[in-house]
Amino acid sequence: MLRLKRIQAVGDGVVNSQSQYLKVENLSKYFGSFKALNDISISINDGEFVCFLGPSGCGKTTLLRCIAGLELQSSGKIFQNGELISDLPTSQRDFGIVFQSYALFPNLSCFENIAYGLRNAAWTKVDIENRVDSLLDLVGLSDHSAKYPSQLSGGEQQRIALARAIATSPNLLLLDEPLSALDAKVRIHLRQELKKFHRSLGLTSIMVTHDQEEALSIADRIFVMDGGEIMQVGSPEEIYRHPESAFVANFIGMTNFLSGTVVDAKTIELGALQFQIKTDGFAKGDKVKIAARPESVKILRTKTKQSFEGKIVELEFLGSFVRLHISTSLLTDGNLLADLAIFEKPPSNISLGGIVNFTFSPDLLSIF
Amino acid sequence: MSAPSSISLPRDKSDQIGRILVLAYLIIFLCFMVFPLFSLMSKSMQNADGVFVGFQNFVAYSKEPTLFKSFFHSLFVASASTIIVVCLGFIYAFALQCTCMRFKGFFRVVALIPLLSPSILAAIALVYWFGNQGILKSFLLGNSIYGPIGIIMASVYWTFPHALMILSTSLSLSDARLYEASEALKASKFKTFLSVTLPGAKYGIISTTFVVFILVFTDFGVPKVIGGNYNVLATDIYREVVGMQNFQMGAVISIVLLIPALLAFGLDQYSRKRQASQLTSRSVVYVPNPDKVRDNLFFAYCLLITFLIVAMLGMAQFGALVKFWPYNLSLTLKHYNFEVAGLGWDSFFNSVRMSLYAAFFGTILIFVGSYLIEKMRSDKSLRELLQMVALMPMAIPGIVLGLAYIFFFNAKGNPLNFFYATMAILVVNTIVHFYTVSHLSAITAIKKLDDEFESVSLSLKIPTYKMFFRVTLPVCLPTVFDIFIYLFCNAMTTVSGVIFLYTYDTTLASVSAIHLDEQGDVAGAAAMAMLIVYISFVVRGLHTLISTLLLKRTQAWRNI
Numbered sequence: 001m002l003r004l005k006r007i008q009a010v011g012d013g014v015v016n017s018q019s020q021y022l023k024v025e026n027l028s029k030y031f032g033s034f035k036a037l038n039d040i041s042i043s044i045n046d047g048e049f050v051c052f053l054g055p056s057g058c059g060k061t062t063l064l065r066c067i068a069g070l071e072l073q074s075s076g077k078i079f080q081n082g083e084l085i086s087d088l089p090t091s092q093r094d095f096g097i098v099f100q101s102y103a104l105f106p107n108l109s110c111f112e113n114i115a116y117g118l119r120n121a122a123w124t125k126v127d128i129e130n131r132v133d134s135l136l137d138l139v140g141l142s143d144h145s146a147k148y149p150s151q152l153s154g155g156e157q158q159r160i161a162l163a164r165a166i167a168t169s170p171n172l173l174l175l176d177e178p179l180s181a182l183d184a185k186v187r188i189h190l191r192q193e194l195k196k197f198h199r200s201l202g203l204t205s206i207m208v209t210h211d212q213e214e215a216l217s218i219a220d221r222i223f224v225m226d227g228g229e230i231m232q233v234g235s236p237e238e239i240y241r242h243p244e245s246a247f248v249a250n251f252i253g254m255t256n257f258l259s260g261t262v263v264d265a266k267t268i269e270l271g272a273l274q275f276q277i278k279t280d281g282f283a284k285g286d287k288v289k290i291a292a293r294p295e296s297v298k299i300l301r302t303k304t305k306q307s308f309e310g311k312i313v314e315l316e317f318l319g320s321f322v323r324l325h326i327s328t329s330l331l332t333d334g335n336l337l338a339d340l341a342i343f344e345k346p347p348s349n350i351s352l353g354g355i356v357n358f359t360f361s362p363d364l365l366s367i368f
Numbered sequence: 369m370s371a372p373s374s375i376s377l378p379r380d381k382s383d384q385i386g387r388i389l390v391l392a393y394l395i396i397f398l399c400f401m402v403f404p405l406f407s408l409m410s411k412s413m414q415n416a417d418g419v420f421v422g423f424q425n426f427v428a429y430s431k432e433p434t435l436f437k438s439f440f441h442s443l444f445v446a447s448a449s450t451i452i453v454v455c456l457g458f459i460y461a462f463a464l465q466c467t468c469m470r471f472k473g474f475f476r477v478v479a480l481i482p483l484l485s486p487s488i489l490a491a492i493a494l495v496y497w498f499g500n501q502g503i504l505k506s507f508l509l510g511n512s513i514y515g516p517i518g519i520i521m522a523s524v525y526w527t528f529p530h531a532l533m534i535l536s537t538s539l540s541l542s543d544a545r546l547y548e549a550s551e552a553l554k555a556s557k558f559k560t561f562l563s564v565t566l567p568g569a570k571y572g573i574i575s576t577t578f579v580v581f582i583l584v585f586t587d588f589g590v591p592k593v594i595g596g597n598y599n600v601l602a603t604d605i606y607r608e609v610v611g612m613q614n615f616q617m618g619a620v621i622s623i624v625l626l627i628p629a630l631l632a633f634g635l636d637q638y639s640r641k642r643q644a645s646q647l648t649s650r651s652v653v654y655v656p657n658p659d660k661v662r663d664n665l666f667f668a669y670c671l672l673i674t675f676l677i678v679a680m681l682g683m684a685q686f687g688a689l690v691k692f693w694p695y696n697l698s699l700t701l702k703h704y705n706f707e708v709a710g711l712g713w714d715s716f717f718n719s720v721r722m723s724l725y726a727a728f729f730g731t732i733l734i735f736v737g738s739y740l741i742e743k744m745r746s747d748k749s750l751r752e753l754l755q756m757v758a759l760m761p762m763a764i765p766g767i768v769l770g771l772a773y774i775f776f777f778n779a780k781g782n783p784l785n786f787f788y789a790t791m792a793i794l795v796v797n798t799i800v801h802f803y804t805v806s807h808l809s810a811i812t813a814i815k816k817l818d819d820e821f822e823s824v825s826l827s828l829k830i831p832t833y834k835m836f837f838r839v840t841l842p843v844c845l846p847t848v849f850d851i852f853i854y855l856f857c858n859a860m861t862t863v864s865g866v867i868f869l870y871t872y873d874t875t876l877a878s879v880s881a882i883h884l885d886e887q888g889d890v891a892g893a894a895a896m897a898m899l900i901v902y903i904s905f906v907v908r909g910l911h912t913l914i915s916t917l918l919l920k921r922t923q924a925w926r927n928i
Binding site: 097 | 380383818819
């Protein structure tokens with residue numbers, strides 16, 4: 001089970017020298033006439049932690065269930081470790097799975113839940129005991145061996161479910177929204193645990209989630225999905241910094257969308273301004289959308305050549321930063337959101353109704 | 369978010385086994401429900417020589433005023449009993465759920481006692497109270513108990529717990545937040561009752577109406593014992609078939625009986641579906657506040673009802689022990705010899721055996737069937753078909769099913785003919801007849817299990833059947849026990865289903881009670897009916913004892 005961790009951020013979604021562990025080729029799945037998965041092709045590397053991220057109904061759970069053999073694809077192939085598995089029944093595939101509901105057997109103790117999969121194979125009683133004890137130790141619940149699931153908190157139940165899933169030493173771990181049913185604080189804690197856990201085992205893992213923050217914080221690579229298709233693949237930073245589509249920009253984090261017209265290779269007409277920004281890949285006269293994260297908005301003390309003007313219509317205190325809602329002619333509907341770190345000494349005119357000057361950090365913008 | 373499961377091919381071994389089992393269930397229902405009903409229908413369209421004559425028999429039926437009148441008799445007694453039971457039951461259920469009356473537990477238990485007795489017990493007791501030599505005969509002001517009055521009174525007695533169970537469930541679901549809202553709006557108590565309590569129980573009341581109506585409309589035992597010359601559909605079928613050997617007419621009347629029953633069943637299903645969407649899981653349970661006057665009034669009412677129930681039981685027992693009613697009231701056990709029927713205690717032991725078989729095999733069949741319908745991954749359309757079929761027995765009157773069995777299994781050339789006149793046919797008939805209610809409670813219990821248990825188990829390479837025995841069955845054990853006892857008690861008390869199917873070797877207690885009564889040995893009939901009550905009581909007691917002991921071991925995880 002020991003495995004060297006060979007993870008590194010994979011640039012541009014290109015697979016490097018790492019070995020492919022799981023490969024999905026042209027996978028489609030229909031429910032009646034509804035296309036749940038549309039010609040999906042992905043590959044996942046050995047030891048990688050990936051997230052399928054997307055809004056509900058995007059097909060991420062269906063994709064996971066196809067990999068597990070809990071759904072049958074309408075067409076396409078799945079390879080695991082070079083072997084074609086897409087026509088194998090669930091029981092002949094090599095994976096462990098954790099569900100959102102934990103699905104712990106209520107009438108079995110934690111010990112018996114974890115030992116459940118071991119009671120079949122050629123395991124002796126002593127081996128089972130040792131294995132379960134070490135797993136309980138791993139998830140930090142050694143004291144709870146004899147308890148029933150209903151006596152544990154949600155987070156503890158989830159850890160037992162995890163221990164049960166890896167008890168038989170599968171080579172692939174599938175996590176179906178494992179943290180969604182937990183309280184916010186437990187969720188954040190457990191997500192760190194899960195990451196640590198993955199790092200120590202190096203087990204190839206796929207997690208399905210609709211929570212972008214969770215995906216960003218935990219995954220080596222994220223597969224953003226929508227409408228049964230993969231929208232973008234990349235490291236969390238790539239996905240956040242360089243969304244390739246308006247959907248991804250909008251789904252991951254907060255985003256302001258601005259409309260502009262390309263003037264030349266370095267300029268976009270934005271409102272009344274000639275804004276300086278690289279416009280690679282666009283031709284003169286193209287109408288473009290510019291995605292600007294709230295943190296890419298810089299509040300200026302004075303007017304400059306590159307600055308815009310707006311009126312603060314709402315101030316939202318959000319702990320470590322203040323979010324300004326700025327009414328500006330740049331946006332036809334809605335307000336521009338701008339985050340101002342709380343430690344920055346704010347310009348004196350930051351107050352409700354105040355007129356502010358602002359601009360954007362060009363390298364934090366994405367153009368579509 | 370879990371995607372709908374719609375695997376189109378059976379892929380795991382358990383999927384394949386599941387498909388074979390579902391097909392086996394469909395074949396069972398085909399052989400023991402659909403085909404027999406089909407032979408009944410074809411019989412109704414044949415003449416005595418077996419030649420197809422279309423609707424000629426139905427035309428003949430409608431031209432026979434005495435037969436046609438029975439239809440309205442059935443309608444009348446069923447409607448009258450339904451109205452009375454719904455009113456009495458609602459007040460009783462209200463007392464149990466919405467007041468702070470004392471001794472609720474006692475009242476609940478006593479009200480359920482009629483479930484343990486055959487329906488004819490009430491009819492026999494009424495004979496002692498109000499019959500020609502009854503002690504309260506004068507109360508009827510010259511009317512005879514043999515007729516609609518007797519049928520309605522006895523029907524009210526035995527359908528009361530059925531009504532009470534549905535009504536008190538629907539009242540127990542009332543949402544406390546609505547009461548608080550009503551109180552906050554300064555509504556009077558009566559107004560609150562009209563605007564909160566009654567609408568909340570609306571579907572329960574509708575459902576009770578249909579259920580009680582079907583029960584009384586299709587009942588055979590009560591009108592047989594106390595109906596006198598007042599014929600109803602069920603007794604007509606019996607007379608045509610057993611008395612006059614006119615099978616065709618028996619089949620015609622069966623269909624006349626079946627159609628309103630099916631209609632009421634359909635309407636009930638429809639209203640239940642509406643109700644399901646009305647309930648929210650976030651409802652807060654309503655806890656009533658004490659109110660001395662109200663609580664005492666309801667206490668008095670419940671006391672009266674339980675007194676009447678006990679009076680019925682008590683009189684039946686007293687009648688069974690009296691030497692020669694009403695002339696010699698000294699006590700004796702001689703009526704327990706059952707000499708008149710000539711079978712002694714055989715029929716009683718047959719009944720116990722039959723009920724144990726029905727309960728044992730029925731429980732397995734019903735629970736596994738429900739599990740397949742709920743938890744199998746493949747063959748969705750087959751499972752939906754099975755679910756639909758499993759609801760049907762509820763709509764089929766026992767006497768119709770019994771007659772259908774004769775036509776089907778006794779037919780020449782039927783390879784299943786060997787089945788006829790055996791204990792097995794009684795067992796199967798009983799299981800099919802009482803299938804639906806148990807099926808629904810099994811479905812409810814299995815629905816509560818996480819849908820992903822099977823997936824987890826498969827991912828851990830443990831076959832589904834092992835998981836069934838390690839998790840599903842132990843978790844659902846309380847429901848399994850309930851199904852067992854439900855089947856047992858009903859098998860002990862049923863008359864209508866088996867009246868055509870028993871033979872000399874397989875007479876049953878409830879049937880011989882009817883025959884004892886038919887032959888004038890009312891005391892013997894009462895003795896037999898009371899024996900059924902006692903054995904049901906004992907088995908129920910054992911059931912409680914065993915389940916408490918066993919559940920303590922298997923359900924330890926529940927109450928921690």
